[in-house]
Amino acid sequence: MSEITNSGILTTDGIPLKESLKKAERKNKIRALLLVAPLLLFIFFTFVMPIGSMLTRSTDDSYINNVFPKTFKVYQKWDRVGLPSEEIYATMFLEVKQASGFEIGKASTRMNYAKSGWKSMIKKSKRKFKKISENDGPFKDKMIEVDKKWGDPEYWLALGVMVDPTTYEYYLNSFDKKYDSEKNIIDQPEERRIYTKTWIKTFKVSILVTFFCLMLGYPISYLLATLPLKYSNLLMICVLLPFWTSLLVRIVVWMVILQQKGVFNNFMVISGLIADENRWQLMYNQTGTIIVMTQILLPFMVLPLYSVMKTISPNYMRAALNLGASPLHAFWKIYMPNSVPGISAGGMLVFVIAIGYFITPELVGGKDGQMIGNWIGYHLKTTLNWGLSAALGGILLVIMTVLYWIYNKLVGIENIKLG
Amino acid sequence: MSIKEFVKFDKVDKSYDGEVLVVKNLNLDISKGEFLTMLGPSGSGKTTCLMMLAGFETPTNGEIYLEGQPISNIPPNKRGIGMVFQNYALFPHMTVKENLMFPLEVRKVEANEIEKKVKTALDMVELGEFGNRMPLQLSGGQQQRVALARALVFEPRLVLMDEPLGALDKNLREQMQYEIKHIHENIGITVVYVTHDQSEALTMSNRIAVFNEGKIQQISSPDVLYEKPNSSFVAQFIGENNQLNGKVTSINGETCVVETDTGENINALKININKVGDNSLISLRPERVYINSKEKFDNNFDAVVKELIYLGDHIRTRLEICGNDQFIVKVPNSHIGLKLSEGSSVKLSWKTEDSRALEAR
Numbered sequence: 001m002s003e004i005t006n007s008g009i010l011t012t013d014g015i016p017l018k019e020s021l022k023k024a025e026r027k028n029k030i031r032a033l034l035l036v037a038p039l040l041l042f043i044f045f046t047f048v049m050p051i052g053s054m055l056t057r058s059t060d061d062s063y064i065n066n067v068f069p070k071t072f073k074v075y076q077k078w079d080r081v082g083l084p085s086e087e088i089y090a091t092m093f094l095e096v097k098q099a100s101g102f103e104i105g106k107a108s109t110r111m112n113y114a115k116s117g118w119k120s121m122i123k124k125s126k127r128k129f130k131k132i133s134e135n136d137g138p139f140k141d142k143m144i145e146v147d148k149k150w151g152d153p154e155y156w157l158a159l160g161v162m163v164d165p166t167t168y169e170y171y172l173n174s175f176d177k178k179y180d181s182e183k184n185i186i187d188q189p190e191e192r193r194i195y196t197k198t199w200i201k202t203f204k205v206s207i208l209v210t211f212f213c214l215m216l217g218y219p220i221s222y223l224l225a226t227l228p229l230k231y232s233n234l235l236m237i238c239v240l241l242p243f244w245t246s247l248l249v250r251i252v253v254w255m256v257i258l259q260q261k262g263v264f265n266n267f268m269v270i271s272g273l274i275a276d277e278n279r280w281q282l283m284y285n286q287t288g289t290i291i292v293m294t295q296i297l298l299p300f301m302v303l304p305l306y307s308v309m310k311t312i313s314p315n316y317m318r319a320a321l322n323l324g325a326s327p328l329h330a331f332w333k334i335y336m337p338n339s340v341p342g343i344s345a346g347g348m349l350v351f352v353i354a355i356g357y358f359i360t361p362e363l364v365g366g367k368d369g370q371m372i373g374n375w376i377g378y379h380l381k382t383t384l385n386w387g388l389s390a391a392l393g394g395i396l397l398v399i400m401t402v403l404y405w406i407y408n409k410l411v412g413i414e415n416i417k418l419g
Numbered sequence: 420m421s422i423k424e425f426v427k428f429d430k431v432d433k434s435y436d437g438e439v440l441v442v443k444n445l446n447l448d449i450s451k452g453e454f455l456t457m458l459g460p461s462g463s464g465k466t467t468c469l470m471m472l473a474g475f476e477t478p479t480n481g482e483i484y485l486e487g488q489p490i491s492n493i494p495p496n497k498r499g500i501g502m503v504f505q506n507y508a509l510f511p512h513m514t515v516k517e518n519l520m521f522p523l524e525v526r527k528v529e530a531n532e533i534e535k536k537v538k539t540a541l542d543m544v545e546l547g548e549f550g551n552r553m554p555l556q557l558s559g560g561q562q563q564r565v566a567l568a569r570a571l572v573f574e575p576r577l578v579l580m581d582e583p584l585g586a587l588d589k590n591l592r593e594q595m596q597y598e599i600k601h602i603h604e605n606i607g608i609t610v611v612y613v614t615h616d617q618s619e620a621l622t623m624s625n626r627i628a629v630f631n632e633g634k635i636q637q638i639s640s641p642d643v644l645y646e647k648p649n650s651s652f653v654a655q656f657i658g659e660n661n662q663l664n665g666k667v668t669s670i671n672g673e674t675c676v677v678e679t680d681t682g683e684n685i686n687a688l689k690i691n692i693n694k695v696g697d698n699s700l701i702s703l704r705p706e707r708v709y710i711n712s713k714e715k716f717d718n719n720f721d722a723v724v725k726e727l728i729y730l731g732d733h734i735r736t737r738l739e740i741c742g743n744d745q746f747i748v749k750v751p752n753s754h755i756g757l758k759l760s761e762g763s764s765v766k767l768s769w770k771t772e773d774s775r776a777l778e779a780r
Contacts, residue, residue, distance in 0.1 A: 315508035318475055321495040322502045323522035324573065330496075333521075337512045 055397075058390035062165035067107040068095045072163050080181070084156050086138050093139040096122065097129045113169070113385065115158035121149045157181030170391035175199075195375065195392075202371040205289055205361075206354040210301075212294040213350045214343065217301035221342070224302070225309035239302050247296065251363050254292045258282040258364070284366025292360050297353055301346035308342030344411045351403070356396055372396065424484070425451040425609055426472065426577065431481035433467050433633075441467050443633040445481070449611065454603050456612045456620040459630030460656070465613045468630075469579050472611065474498050486576065496525075501570035501578040506586055507562045509554035515541070515565050516550035522573040540572040543602065560591045567599065571608070580612045584619060596622045617657050621645065629653050645704075649690055651777040654702035661708070661746050663701040664779065667692055675776050677701055681742035686717045687774040698779035705747045707773040710736075710759075716768035722746065724763050734759070740767055 009017040065072055070091045078084050096104065104126050111118035128146045136142070144151040161169060161179045172178050172185060176193040180186045187193070220239065224232050242250060257263045265279045274280065282288055312335065320330035358373035365371070372392055379389040426449040433442040442464040449455050457465035470476040472483060474495030482489045490498060509518055519540055523533045541547045544564035554562055563583060570578050580599075584592045600623045603610050614620055620627045621641040628638040629652075637644060637653045648654035655662070663685065665677040675689040677699050685701055692699050709716070722740035734750045736759060748767065750759065759765070 313506065313508060315504045315506065316510060318473075318495070319502070319504055319508040319510070320521070321475075322473060322498075322500065323525065323569070324496050324499070325521070325525045326496055329525060334510055338510075 051397075054386075054390045055394050056390075057386050058170050058388075058394050059166045059168060060387065061110075061162055061167040061169070064107050064110050064162050065165050067099055067103045068092065071095050072159075075159060076163060078156075080157060080160065083140075083151065083153055086140050088156075089140040089143055089150075090137055093129065093132075093143060094134065096125055097132075097134065101126065109384065110162070111159070113173075113388075114161055115155055117149055118155065118158070121147045121155070125150075154181075170387040171395070173388055174391045174395055195372075198370065198372050198375060201286070202355060202373075205286060205293070205369075205371060206351050206357075208290050209293045209297060209354045210347050210351045212290070213298050213301040214347060216294070217298055217305055217346065218339075218343075221302050221305035221309050224306045225312070226314065236306075239299055242295070243299055247359060250296060251292060251360060254288075254295070255283060255364060258288055258291065283364050285368040286365070287369075288364040288366070289361045289369035289371070292364050293354060293357060296360060297350045300349045300353060304345035304349060305339065305342040308345070309339055312338045340411070344407065348403075348407060352400055355399070423450045424448045425453075425486060426611070427484040428468070429482050429484065431468075431471065431478045431483060433464070433471060433476065434479045440479075441633050442471075442478075445633075445635065447628060447635065447638070449609065451609055452607045454600075454610045454612065454623060454625045456614060456624040456627045457630055458614060458617060458620040458627050458656075460615060463630040464633040465615075465628075465630045466581060469581055469611060469613050472577075473500055473502050473579055499573075499575050499577075501573065501575035503563075503566045503570045503578070503580040503583040505582045507554075507566040507583075509562055509565055509569070511554055514551050514553055515546065515557070518554065518565060519550075519569050519572050522569065526573060536572055540568040543571070544568045544598075559587050560595060563587060563595060564598070567602070571602075571606070575608075577609045577611065580610065582614050583612075584614075584616075592619070593622075599623060621657070629656060631656075648702060648775065648777070651700045651702060651780050654775065654777060659705050659747060661703040661705060661743075663703070663741055663743055663746075665699055665701065665741075667695050667697045667699050667776065670695060674771055675699075677776055679741040683720055683741045685741070685774060686771040687776040688772055690775045691778050692776050699776045700779045702775045702777055703769060703773060705749045707769055708748045709768050710748060710750065710765050712766075712768050714768075717771040718774065719766060719768045722765055722767045724759050724761055724765060727759060727761060738765070738767065 011017055011020045013020075068091075071088065074088050074091050075084070078088060099107070104122060108119045108122035111122065124147050125143065132139070132142055140150075149155055158181060160181045161167065161183060169179055173188070174195050176188045176196045177185050178188055220235070224235055224239070227235065255262075259265070260279045260281065260283075262283075264282065265274075268274045269276050269279065282291065316334050316338065317330055320334040321327065325333065355371075356373050357371060358377055361369050361371045361374050362377070365374070376389045376392045376396075379385040379392070426447075428445045428447040431442060431445040432440055434440050445464075445468065447468075457468060459465045467476060471478050472485075474490070474493065477491060482491055484490065485498070485500075509515075510521070513521070516537055519537045520533055523536060528536070537550070538547070541550055544567055546561060546564055546568070549557065549561065549565075554565065557565065563586075566583065570580075583599075584595050587595060596619055599610075603623075612620075612623065621644075624641055626638060626640055627644050629636045629644065631652050636650050637648065639647075644653065645658050648657060651662070654660050663677075663679055665679040665685065667675055668678045668684065669676045670689055670692075673689060675687060675692065677685045677687055679685065687699075687701050720740050722738040724736060724738055725744055726737040728735040728737075729752075731752065733752050736748045736750050737744070738746045738748060740746045746767075
C-alpha cells in the first residue's frame with residue numbers, strides 16, 4: 001500500500017485521481033471566487049493600491065527632475081567647486097521662467113526640504129525674472145542681483161541630492177538624518193531632531209498602553225468567562241458600551257475629567273488629598289495620552305482574552321486544586337499558561353493599533369504626548385511633505401511586519417484566537 | 420471513627436438558589452477500601468455530592484466527615500483527595516510526565532522520589548513509554564489512564580471519579596471498567612464513583628447508591644439492587660424491566676395479589692405497598708419469564724407475540740399480556756430455542772418471588 005503515491009492513484013475510469021478531483025472541485029472554486037470577488041476588488045482599489053502608491057512616494061524624487069530637466073542635466077557636469085558655470089545659471093533661469101506657477105511652487109517645496117530658503121528664493125525669482133528678457137544673457141549676475149542667495153554655493157550644492165529620481169532622503173529624515181551635498185549621511189541639525197525621540201515615545205506609549213490594558217483587561221475577562229451567563233452578558237455589554245459611543249465623545253469626556261479644573265482634580269482637592277495649587281497635570285501630556293488610549297483600546301484586549309478563557313475548562317483549575325496546589329499556584333502554573341494565546345492576541349492587537357494611533361494624542365496629548373501618527377498627519381495636511389509622510393508610514397508598516405514575524409516565530413500565529 | 424465510617428455524609432442538604440434542594444437530607448457512610456458508586460439520572464444530585472466531597476461546593480446544611488474529621492472548612496487543595504474528572508482535565512500545556520509530577524511537586528516531594536513514583540504510576544496504567552507525550556497526542560483511553568494515574572500518584576486517602584468513562588466508546592469503556600476495578604482491588608483504595616450508566620455501576624462497585632431527586636433511593640450491592648429493587652424507580656432505572664399496573668386485592672404476609680386493569684390476578688412479593696386497594700406496579704425482569712414452560716408456576720397467562728428482534732445471542736420478543744403490549748422477554752438463541760412468529764399465541768409463566776409489587780408512580 002505504502003508504495004502507491006497519491007499522484008499515482010487512478011479512478012475506475014483510468015483518469016488520474018488528482019485530475020478528476022480538480023475537475024469535480026472546479027465549480028466550487030469558481031463559486032467561492034465569485035463570492036469573494038466584490039470584497040477583493042474593493043480591498044484592492046481602496047487599500048492595496050493607495051498603500052502602494054503612497055509607499056512609492058516615499059522614495060520618489062522624479063517631480064523636480066521633470067520641472068528642471070535641462071538644469072539637472074547640465075548640473076551633473078558641474079565639479080561642485082565654487083559657483084556653477086554660466087550654462088547652469090542660464091538653463092535654471094529659463095526653466096524657472098518657463099515653468100508654470102503651480103509646478104514651480106511644488107518643485108520649490110521639494111527644494112526647500114534639502115535646504116531651507118529655496119522656496120522664498122524661487123518665488124521671488126519667478127516674479128522678478130519676468131522683467132528679464134530671455135535673450136538678455138549672461139544671467140549669472142542678474143540672478144544674484146535678484147536674490148543674493150543665487151550667489152551662495154551652498155544652495156547650488158543642495159540641489160545635488162535631487163539629481164537621482166529615487167531617493168532615500170525621506171527615510172533618512174525619519175530618523176533625523178539627511179544627505180549632505182556629497183550624498184554622505186549626516187545628522188540633522190540639533191534643533192530639527194524630532195523623529196527619533198518621537199519613535200521612542202511612540203514605542204513607550206504603545207508598550208505602556210498594552211501593559212495597562214492587559215492589567216485591567218485580564219481580571220475582567222476572567223470574570224466574564226467564569227460568571228453565569230446572565231451576569232456575564234450584562235458585564236459584556238458594559239465592556240462593549242464604549243465601542244458603541246463615538247470616539248470623539250469619549251475623548252471629550254476624558255478631557256472634562258482630566259483637565260486641571262476637571263472632575264478628577266476637583267475631587268482630589270475637595271477630599272483634601274492634594275492642595276489646590278498642586279493640581280495634577282493629567283492632560284496635554286503623555287499621561288493623558290496613556291490614560292485615554294488605555295480606555296479606548298481596552299475592548300481590543302478583553303474580547304480576545306475572553307474568547308480564549310471561555311475555552312479553558314473550569315476543571316483545569318479544579319484539578320490543580322484537587323491535586324494540592326494553592327489557588328495562586330494553580331492560577332500561575334495552570335490557568336495563565338492556557339490563556340497565553342489570548343494574552344498574545346490581545347497584546348498584539350492593542351499594540352498594533354496603539355503604535356499608529358492619531359486622534360487621541362492629537363486631542364489630549366499636547367506637545368509632549370504626540371506620537372508618530374501625529375507627525376504623519378501633520379506632514380500630510382500641513383506641510384504637504386507627502387514623501388516624508390509616506391516614509392514614516394512605510395517604516396511603521398515594516399515595524400509591524402517585523403513584530404508579526406517575531407511573534408510568529410515565538411508564539412506561532414495559529415495560536416492567536418480572536419473568537 | 421470506625422472503618423465503616425471512613426467517609427460520612429451527615430444530614431447534608433445542598434441548594435444553589437435557596438429555592439430548590441439539589442441534595443436532600445443525605446446520610447451516607449462509606450467504609451475504607453470500598454468502591455461505592457453514586458448512580459442516577461442527570462440532575463439527581465450525585466455529582467453535587469461528589470463536588471461537596473472534593474471541596475468545590477459547600478453543603479448548605481449538615482457536615483461531611485473524612486476519617487472522623489469534619490471537612491467543610493478545609494479547602495480542596497488541603498483535603499488530600501484524588502479526583503478523575505469528566506473529560507479528564509489533563510493540563511494541555513504539560514507532558515504526561517509533568518502532569519503526574521504536578522501533585523508531587525506542590526507537595527515538595529524529593530526529585531528522585533518523584534521520578535520513582537511517576538514511573539510506578541505510569542507502569543500501573545501501562546503507559547510507561549508515553550511520559551514525554553502531550554496529552555492531546557494520546558487517544559481517549561490513554562488520556563483516561565493518565566488521568567487515573569495522576570489522581571493516584573500522590574497516594575490520596577480517597578479517589579473520586581466523575582463519569583470518567585463517559586467520553587469513551589463502548590468497547591474501550593468496558594475494558595476501562597475492568598482496569599479500574601483491578602486497580603482498585605490491587606491497591607485497595609477507597610473509591611467514590613459517579614455515573615449515570617447502570618451497567619458501569621453493576622460491573623465495578625461494591626455498593627451502589629441510586630440517586631433520584633436529591634435522595635438516595637436504595638443503597639446496596641449490585642446483585643441485591645438488580646434482583647430486589649425496593650422502589651419502582653430503582654426497578655426501572657437498573658436493568659431492563661417489565662411493568663404491569665394493577666390494584667392490590669389481597670395481602671397474605673410476604674405476598675399479595677394484584678388485579679390488573681384487564682382482570683388478571685398476579686401473585687407477587689409485597690415490597691412497598693401498604694394496604695388492599697392501593698395502586699401497584701409489578702416489576703418483573705425479562706429473563707425471569709418462561710415461554711410455554713411445562714413446569715408449574717404461580718403465574719400463568721396467555722400472551723400474543725407482537726414483535727421479534729434478532730440480537731444475535733438472544734431474540735428480544737415483545738408481547739401483549741394483561742393489557743400491556745410492551746412486555747419484553749429475552750429468548751436465548753440456542754438450537755433448542757423456540758420457533759416463534761409474530762402474531763402467535765404463547766403461554767408466559769413466572770414465579771411469585773420474581774414479581775415484585777411496588778408502589779405505583
